[in-house]
Amino acid sequence: MEVEEGRARVKVEGVFYNPRMRFCRDLDMLVFATMDSKEYFDALSASGIRGIRAALEAGKKAVFNDINPKAVKAIEENLRENGVGGEVINGDAAAVMRQRAFEHIDIDPFGSPAPFIDSACFSAKRYLSVTATDTAALCGSATNSGLKKYGAFAVKTDVYHEVGLRMLIGFVVREATKYEKALFPLISWVREHYYRVHFKIKKSTAMSARVYEKMGYLAYCSTCLRKKVLGMGEGAERCECGGKFSLIGPIWLGELKQRDFTEKVAEKAEGKLRAFLEKILAEIDAPTAYSLPALAKIHSLTLPPTDVVVGELKKLGYEASRTHYCGFCVKTDADRDLLLALQEVFNPLVNVVLLDAPLVELRLGKDGVFRSIGQVSEEPFLLLMLQFTSFGQQQIPELLPSVAVEENPDGVVHLVLVEGKPAVGIVVKEVVNEEDWVPVPKKILGIVGEIIVGSPCILKNFYGEHGSGGAVYV
Numbered sequence: 001m002e003v004e005e006g007r008a009r010v011k012v013e014g015v016f017y018n019p020r021m022r023f024c025r026d027l028d029m030l031v032f033a034t035m036d037s038k039e040y041f042d043a044l045s046a047s048g049i050r051g052i053r054a055a056l057e058a059g060k061k062a063v064f065n066d067i068n069p070k071a072v073k074a075i076e077e078n079l080r081e082n083g084v085g086g087e088v089i090n091g092d093a094a095a096v097m098r099q100r101a102f103e104h105i106d107i108d109p110f111g112s113p114a115p116f117i118d119s120a121c122f123s124a125k126r127y128l129s130v131t132a133t134d135t136a137a138l139c140g141s142a143t144n145s146g147l148k149k150y151g152a153f154a155v156k157t158d159v160y161h162e163v164g165l166r167m168l169i170g171f172v173v174r175e176a177t178k179y180e181k182a183l184f185p186l187i188s189w190v191r192e193h194y195y196r197v198h199f200k201i202k203k204s205t206a207m208s209a210r211v212y213e214k215m216g217y218l219a220y221c222s223t224c225l226r227k228k229v230l231g232m233g234e235g236a237e238r239c240e241c242g243g244k245f246s247l248i249g250p251i252w253l254g255e256l257k258q259r260d261f262t263e264k265v266a267e268k269a270e271g272k273l274r275a276f277l278e279k280i281l282a283e284i285d286a287p288t289a290y291s292l293p294a295l296a297k298i299h300s301l302t303l304p305p306t307d308v309v310v311g312e313l314k315k316l317g318y319e320a321s322r323t324h325y326c327g328f329c330v331k332t333d334a335d336r337d338l339l340l341a342l343q344e345v346f347n348p349l350v351n352v353v354l355l356d357a358p359l360v361e362l363r364l365g366k367d368g369v370f371r372s373i374g375q376v377s378e379e380p381f382l383l384l385m386l387q388f389t390s391f392g393q394q395q396i397p398e399l400l401p402s403v404a405v406e407e408n409p410d411g412v413v414h415l416v417l418v419e420g421k422p423a424v425g426i427v428v429k430e431v432v433n434e435e436d437w438v439p440v441p442k443k444i445l446g447i448v449g450e451i452i453v454g455s456p457c458i459l460k461n462f463y464g465e466h467g468s469g470g471a472v473y474v
Contacts, residue, residue, distance in 0.1 A: 005049060007056040010078040015071045016046040016110060024196055025050055027276070028129070030268045031187060031198050032058035032104075034261060037126055039063065041102035043093040043116065044109050048075035055084045060104075065089040065096055097123035105129070112137065114149040114171070121176040121183075128183065128199040130172055135193060138164035140248070155246045158225050158294035161190040161325040163218065166287060168195050169252035173211055182207035184254075186261045189280060190325040200258070214254030218287060219245040225295055226336040227288045229253060240337075255285045279324035286319055289331040290339055301343050306330060312342050 002011050005022055006029060032040065032054050040060035042051035048071075051062035064075050064086055072090040079086055089096055097105065097119035104127040105120050107113045112134040120128055132138060137145035139160035146154050150171040157163055169185055176183045181201055188197040202208075212232055219228040219236035223243030228236055231253075236245045257280060266277040296303045306328055313320035313332050320332040330339070 003049075006053045008049060008052045008078075008082055010047050010049050010052060010081070011074060012047045012049075013074075015068070015074045017049065018110075020192065021194070023191065023272070024131070024194065025053060027189075027265075027269075027273055028196075029053055029057045030265045030273065031129075032060060033268060034264045035104065035127055035186075035198075037104045039103040041065070041097075041105045043097065043105060043107055043120070045075055045088075046071050048078050050106065050108065051075075051086065052078060052082050052084055055086060056082065062086045063089070063102065065091060065093055067092050094119040101125055103127070107131065109133075112149050117172055117175050118178075121172070121181060122179055124201055125203075126201055127186075128172070128176075128201060130168070130197050130199070132164075132168050132195045133193055135164060135195070138167050138195065140164075152249055152251060153246075154248050155220065155222065157220050157222075157227075157248070158291035159289040159323070159326065159329050161329075162287070162289040162323070162331070163248055163251065165190050165195050165197070165256065166218075166251040166253070167249070169197055169256070170215055170250050172197070172199065173215070173252060174250070176201070177208040177211060180205045180208050182211050184211075184258065185252075185256055186258045187265060187280065188256045189276075191276075211254075214252060215250050216253045217247045217249035218251060220248055221245055224298065224336065225290065227290075229287055251287070253287045256283075257281075257285070276324065279322070282321055283324055284319045284321045284331050284333075286331050286333045288333065289323055289329055290336065291326065292328050292330060292339075292343070295336075295339060296343055299340065299343070303328070304343055309339070309342055313338070 001013055002009060003017065003019070006026065010017075028050065035058075038061055040051065040054045040058075041063045042048070042054070043065055045051055045064040045066045046068075048064050051060075051064050054060040055062045062084070064072075064079075065088075066072055066075065067090070069090060072088055075088050079088070093107075094116050097116070101123050103125050105124040106129040107116045107120050108129070108131040109116065110133065113130050113132050117130070120130075134145070134149070136142040137149050138154070140146065140154035140156035140163060141160075143154060146152055146167065150167055151174075152167050152171060154163055154167055165188060169188065173183045181203055183199040183201055186198045186200050188195070190196075216232050216234070217230040219230055220226075221239035221241060221243040224239065224241040226239050226241065226243075228245070230236060230247070230249075232250070236247065239245055259281070262277065262281055266274060266281060269277050292306060292309060293303055295301075306322055309330055310320045310322060310332075313330075313334050316334070316338070318332055318334040318338075320330060320334065323329040323331055332339070
């Protein structure tokens with residue numbers, strides 16, 4: 001069977017070829033093209049697809065190796081078919097790397113890279129790329145396997161992707177220090193069934209010692225999902241919830257990417273690759289990540305929008321971002337208790353923040369009661385400004401009987417709460433056309449109490465299960 005991938009055409013009969021890794025290889029070509037190396041050693045070549053593409057698309061002088069004689073023949077034939085030159089070795093990868101040094105080494109095995117890492121760290125001069133597909137050992141599902149292969153302890157957390165990636169990086173970095181080499185991730189990612197890391201290598205006794213400043217442990221409580229970052233030699237007391245901490249590690253606590261390098265890679269990308277790289281760039285490097293659904297499940301809360309939680313954390317001065325590997329996970333340096341408090345704010349209907357001098361905040365708690373922070377007066381008028389289609393306007397009296405509808409010359413619909421009547425939890429979706437309008441079930445529109453605030457101020461951001469809107473108080 002012959003396959004076409006990138007600028008290469010290769011025959012894969014009788015040798016290993018994984019079509020699911022094409023996205024990874026496509027991204028690798030952009031990474032390789034950004035590296036300033038000339039030589040590339042594909043230690044576990046199989047069909048030779050990655051090395052051939054590295055030669056054709058990134059201008060590398062590729063050296064191939066495989067222990068299987070059938071793979072060696074396939075590589076030689078595929079090189080001829082693609083008009084690419086290159087040395088082909090038939091040997092044990094670990095042994096080959098002990099015999100000679102290479103500028104850039106790539107370890108991409110079927111399963112764990114652990115058996116090859118020591119030799120790769122010994123041999124590699126400038127760059128090292130590593131893939132791991134034994135996710136169970138790295139993410140904590142197979143704790144004993146992780147201990148045997150990577151010398152680190154892990155249990156499965158709510159965000160096991162982060163733990164696995166940092167466990168892999170920590171293992172490779174520790175192995176390299178034996179040879180006075182300091183390794184730093186240029187770019188790394190988690191996708192589907194694999195972890196991928198590209199390292200920059202610095203030969204330095206001092207730097208190889210300092211990398212341990214970025215190594216440590218993650219104290220994890222499976223009862224409440226709390227996480228604490230611990231440096232080497234530090235310990236943890238029992239969790240505040242009464243649960244027992246599991247010490248995960250040693251793991252890498254430092255950066256997962258070099259921003260300048262990743263930006264250069266992204267400049268070369270298009271389509272899905274560009275979108276994926278933009279997620280990586282937007283992601284902060286904090287080692288603590290949380291699954292919002294897991295946290296909400298423990299406390300029987302409605303799940304708030306991920307972007308909203310990230311935005312609120314940033315407003316409070318914390319670092320926060322979505323993750324590239326999970327749409328409902330948040331990375332932040334904020335404590336777990338603050339994340340829980342933010343989720344409680346968004347339950348059950350709306351969160352209202354009033355911004356003006358003096359600052360007034362109205363927060364709807366889990367018990368359905370609005371609580372205010374700041375000065376409050378006695379004027380119970382609230383003007384809500386929402387964008388509706390004509391279809392949406394017709395539904396307002398039926399859905400919100402306590403709200404009067406007005407329309408200004410600017411075309412914006414004003415919903416005015418009648419003086420003295422209780423405020424209603426208005427859960428709506430911003431609409432562009434009639435198809436986007438989502439009627440709100442009456443049962444969701446529960447009475448939540450009167451909203452009484454002071455001088456005119458902007459009511460900014462209110463959210464619910466079915467969307468969000470903006471409002472102004474007058």
